[in-house]
Amino acid sequence: MRFISWNVNGLRAVLGKNFREAFEALDADFFCLQETKLQEGQVDLQLPGYYAYWNYADKKGYSGTAVFCRREPLHVTYGMGIDEHDHEGRVITLEMDGFYLVCVYTPNSQDGLRRLDYRMAWEDDFLAYIKRLDAQKPVIVCGDLNVAHQEIDLKNPQTNRRNAGFTDEERGKMSVLLDSGFVDTFRLLHPTEEGAYSWWSYRFRAREKNVGWRIDYFIVSQRLAPQVAEAAIHAEVMGSDHCPVELRLTE
Numbered sequence: 001m002r003f004i005s006w007n008v009n010g011l012r013a014v015l016g017k018n019f020r021e022a023f024e025a026l027d028a029d030f031f032c033l034q035e036t037k038l039q040e041g042q043v044d045l046q047l048p049g050y051y052a053y054w055n056y057a058d059k060k061g062y063s064g065t066a067v068f069c070r071r072e073p074l075h076v077t078y079g080m081g082i083d084e085h086d087h088e089g090r091v092i093t094l095e096m097d098g099f100y101l102v103c104v105y106t107p108n109s110q111d112g113l114r115r116l117d118y119r120m121a122w123e124d125d126f127l128a129y130i131k132r133l134d135a136q137k138p139v140i141v142c143g144d145l146n147v148a149h150q151e152i153d154l155k156n157p158q159t160n161r162r163n164a165g166f167t168d169e170e171r172g173k174m175s176v177l178l179d180s181g182f183v184d185t186f187r188l189l190h191p192t193e194e195g196a197y198s199w200w201s202y203r204f205r206a207r208e209k210n211v212g213w214r215i216d217y218f219i220v221s222q223r224l225a226p227q228v229a230e231a232a233i234h235a236e237v238m239g240s241d242h243c244p245v246e247l248r249l250t251e
Contacts, residue, residue, distance in 0.1 A: 001249045004028040005103070005142035005216060007199070007242035011036040011066070012043060017239040023047065026234070026244060029070050030094075034105035034144045036064035055079070057089040064089040065143070067103050071096065080129045085122060093133070099224070100133045104143040109164035116169060119146075123173035127180060134181065138221040140249075141182070144199075144242065145217050149174045149184065152194055153214040165215060177219070185218045185231040185247050196233050199242045207241075218247035227251075 004026045008014045011033065023031060031050070039056055050068040055078045057063040073094040079086030094101040104126070109116040133139050147170040151157035160166045178184060190196065197212025206212060218231060230248035237243050 001030070001251055002026075002028045003030045003032070003101070003140065003142060003218065003247040003249070004244050005032045005034070005144075005218065005246075006237075006244040007034040007105070007144040007216060007240060009035050009037075009240040009242060011038055011045075011064075014239045015043065015045070018237075019239060022237050022239065022244070023068075026237075026246070028246075030101055031068040032092075032101075032103035032142050033066040033068075034064075034103070036066050036089075037061050038064050053092055053094070055089040055092045058087045062088065063105055065092050065103050065105055067092050067094060067101070069094065069101075080125060082125055085125060091126075091129075095137070099138045099140055099221075100136075102130060102133070102139060102141045102143075104141060104145070106144060106146040108146050109167065109170065111164065113162070113164060113167065116164075116167065120169060120173065123170075123177075127173075127177050130177075130182075131180060134221050138224045139182075140221075140224070140247070141219040142217065142245075142247070144215060145174070145219075146215055147171060147174050148213045148215055149178075152192070153197075155195075155197070155211045155213070165213065181222045182219050183222055183225045183228075185220055185225075185228050186214070186233070186245070188225060188228055189231045197235070198233055198245055202241055210235075216242055216245045218245060220247075224249065 075095040092103045148154040198216035200207035200212040227249045232246040234244040
């Protein structure tokens, strides 16, 4: 089974570039998007052979997630069931026969860390949510988690110490998540690989210079780790300030 996750930073913009070509080339069984920045009815995206599920933010042009899958889920839910968190279109959960797939766009702590306290509450609630799922079936979490976990996961760790996405608080929450029975699949297969990033600033030719961050993940329940056959970052795919990331599981 092949899974793709991509923060498209505005689906309408990427549709005008290379989305369909990338979608077809990546040939995923499950294709998850974050930051679609859409409201219902704003695009007519027909992807033959795929079921489509959308979660929209109340605020126009903001956040949003989508999942396209070749297999019809047993059940689909939107959000975490917590009103404080469920107005920004950040979570879609598909229940399949053997696992749950959770597509998530984690809130950014923002400039000046003005949303860090909210981010900490989100992290606690999201971990509790996926642990409840994990008690029933293995879980695959994918998306833009808005954190570079270790120094190896960004180009300039020293100058980003208190910047959103690399605070001790955010990194600590990721450590707690992984210590709760989950695995970062990329680091499982590539424990020491440097220069592997999934997001680059639009400024200062950062992508050209590969001055980036790895903030897009596939995280799975520990008991799925033996099935992880591939974990890749498709830096060659353009169209967004993020690139797609991939997980392949044996069945």
